[in-house]
Amino acid sequence: MRPLPELTAESSAFWTGGERGDLMIAFCDACARAIHPPQVVCPTCLSRSVTARAVAGTGTVYTCTVNHQPWVPDMQVPFAIAVVDVDGAPGIRVTAPVTGGDPAAVRIGQRMAIRFEPADGVWLPLWHRLGHDPDGEGA
Numbered sequence: 001m002r003p004l005p006e007l008t009a010e011s012s013a014f015w016t017g018g019e020r021g022d023l024m025i026a027f028c029d030a031c032a033r034a035i036h037p038p039q040v041v042c043p044t045c046l047s048r049s050v051t052a053r054a055v056a057g058t059g060t061v062y063t064c065t066v067n068h069q070p071w072v073p074d075m076q077v078p079f080a081i082a083v084v085d086v087d088g089a090p091g092i093r094v095t096a097p098v099t100g101g102d103p104a105a106v107r108i109g110q111r112m113a114i115r116f117e118p119a120d121g122v123w124l125p126l127w128h129r130l131g132h133d134p135d136g137e138g139a
């Protein structure tokens with residue numbers, strides 16, 4: 001159970017792309033800059049032509065931590081949280097919990113893949129280590 005995001009016109013593609021298994025990142029149509037969190041106006045060139053596109057859904061851990069605090073009742077701890085440099089979206093990092101395996105085994109530089117957990121009309125991103133079963137218990 002995680003706090004759910006509020007959907008806006010610019011963020012809904014990101015939060016609902018998981019229904020199709022797609023990691024949706026906003027790109028400026030004018031200068032091609034990737035924009036995350038999604039915004040209506042490109043911060044580089046101020047174009048209002050911003051379009052969400054599916055990227056590969058993989059990336060590399062930029063940094064990570066292990067959460068031991070149950071922020072809400074029934075939260076299973078500990079779990080790792082990874083900030084991941086997203087493939088195909090230069091400069092964009094997506095922060096999400098890591099599923100599968102030992103939370104303490106998540107390392108900077110590891111390759112990750114995304115999947116999504118439906119929750120009340122949004123699809124929450126979850127990372128898992130490439131090559132590891134996201135539902136597995138072992139490291």
Ligand SMILES: [Zn+2]
Binds near residue numbers: 029030042
């Ligand atoms: Zn732009």
